[in-house]
Amino acid sequence: MSGITLLLNTAKGALMAQQLAMDVVSHNVANVNTPDYSRQVANLQAMRPAAYEGMTIGRGVDVTSVQRNSDAFIENTLQQRQSDLSATSEEELYLKVLEGIFNENSGRSLTGQMADFWNAWNDVANNPSGDAERSALFERGALLCQAFRDISADIDQVHRELNLSLDAGVGTINEITGKIADLNEQIVAMSVTGDANDLLDQRQHLVNQLSEYLDISYYVNPDNTMTVTTGKGNVLVSKAESYSLSFDGNAVNWESSGGGDVDITDTIAGGKMGGWLEMRDTILPEYNDKLNLLSSSLIWEVNNIHAQGVGLEGMTDVTGSYGAANPGAALQSSGLDFQDRITNGGFTFWVYDPAGNVVDLGGSNGSLQVTVDPTTTTVNSLQSTLNGVAGGNITASVTTDGKLEIHGASGYSFAFSNDTSGALSALGLNTFFDGGDAVSMSMNSALAANKNLIAAGHVGAAGEMAAGDNSNALDMAGLQYQDAAGLNDTLDNYLASLEGSIGIKSQSITRTREYNDVILSKLKETRNNISAVSLDEEMTDLIKFQHAYAAAAKLISTADEMYQTLLEVK
């Protein structure tokens, strides 16, 4: 076969090939802004030549395939980095929230509240019988409790938001894995008839989205389906099947192919889910624990000093603020909030008659010395020790919630001194704060009712009290300079280093995020330089193919002229 027919055939093939190439160019131009789109190229190839009279003559051009410019290695690295970046971005975001909760430049600065609290004790020491000073101290104490509770509630709020995010995240993951499974099916079907370029791009885009939520790994099988697993190997997508995750309010579960749920919470290390879980299970509890340790230490230290003292008057009615779950058990295992801090020792109990004179209870100067041994003494035994003293004018009982209650008959009052055992503060008798941690910290309700019970002084050796005795308030004012139990530091310093450690954590996460950001943007640039569309390039190609198309058209008109010439020969 040769001659004009060959020319016409070649020209027709060329027209079709250039047009197809232009179609590919237009597809590229149209998708210039499509995320994760890979530029496509029409592969042009010279057609197999034909033999003609001992010669081989070319037969024109053919489009063998439309190829997608994509680098599997870059795509995979990009996906892993995306996972790291998403995790650190979320951690950074939530740490900024945590920083805001502890913000020291705002009116609720905890450091400022602590300073105000110590200063209020100084003011009471300067004027121990002053109503104004006592009320101010009470308010400062209440504000401090409020500040601890607010911070605690805010941290809890973050915890709840993280759970909501995790729930939503699981939903998104399931949606994405479902779509990947669908695409797997379509790609297999399409690969039979042609190139599944655009579907491959869509699948890669979904994988990239998935890695924003989870650390995953994936591989493409010979049949072009993609298998996706979590970082630790739990299969999420295999061929046309997807295996969903579920969130039960606490743990992330993976529905295995066998049908049973597997808890994979601890194996998720990347993506937003990884960041949220790290925040929820590691970072947040660390600072929450520190805050609780600080508040329980503050409660204990303040109560322990307060319980040693006496206010402007004796007490007539007191109910312990801490209840023992088991009042019949030894104090150390009775279920009191601070049962571990009770030691061998004892306290002194004083009773005053309506005229204010010490009622003789038989001990030194009329006092009653009560011994406490945390391994044998019980709430019930303390109750029976105190019940009925002073000729029955003092009655003691244990409430249904295990609190020790002491009551003086009309006009009779009582006071405590020299508690070496910590039993009074553990029972919440004559204490300042109530509660055991940041969530529950509040003021002892007995003080709310009567500020005169704020213990600025001590009961003297003979049971006497003095309005100007500020010795206990001075002890309290000195507490701010002392190392607190369990903290190995002063309360103020512990607070400052707690806030400092949040700052350091946040700073280091921000640096990691910035690093991941730079790496990812470099990788994206590389990926885009390989796979994305350059309009200038496409325009150049368009002109290139347009010219070729015009030339091919010229071939046809030339063939036409040649036929005319032949037909005109007579």
Next chain:
Amino acid sequence: MRVTNQSTYEAIKYHLAQRAEDLVKANEIVASGKRINNLSDDPTGLVQVLSLRESLANIDQLGRNVSTARNWLDGGETALSSVKDLITDMKTLAVQMANGTVGASERAAAAAQVEGALEQIVSLGNSQVNGQYIFAGTKTDTKPFEIVRDGSGNPTGVTYSGNDTPFTIKIGKNTTLEAGHDGEAVFGNGSPGGIFQALIDFKNFLEANNVAGIEQAMDDLDTDLDHMISTTSAIGTKGVRLDVKEKILEDLKLTYTERRSQLEDADILAAISDVQSRETAYQAALASSAKVMSMSLVDYL
């Protein structure tokens, strides 16, 4: 290298965001006047700042404690210097009355004057600062001195209802100062039985026209005056201690405030020039980005 539209846009977005963030940060420093606005801006510096803030709050409180202590000491000093004047008057009176030329009726008349002085000194012993008795130990709500009189109204003694623990005020981390007084030690020491007994005896001797007794009273008053002078000067010494403490607190406050400011406050000049340089960088980035983005072969075809 192949440059694509996506990578150009992404790069422009990334860099513009960086420039904008730089500018916002620099502006935050200028706007707040502080170098540390978030815990993470400088955690180590922040811990120091917090500790300095605590110390400063404590210094302010100690400063207030010192002025409360000064009120108490001043109250005591004023009362005791009046007491000193009264004792001196009584001594002068005793010298006059011991004179042989003075008659019994004049001595009897002088006795009333002595009783008046006794009442005044008791009343000075009951001095208050801010509603608190300063010569009652820690029983600051109890009137410490009361004159006991016999059936015909003659004073026979003065009772003390305070205690022997002086009221103390915290003036330093580990320092307290006795700002109030054990009234018994102030008024009861000196001559046997103290100033009150000395005056009651003096009055009785005057009424009894007992010259030898009056001379005895003169000696007792002398002893009591010496005791008052030494007590007053002890208060003065405490006042000096307060002066020193006040000075130390002021110096500390200055040092801590400066240190805190160095750590926390922005160097405004540097911060403003930071803002300007970052603004310039941002504007340059905007201008060049706008040019790069608008370039396309399409415009030339």
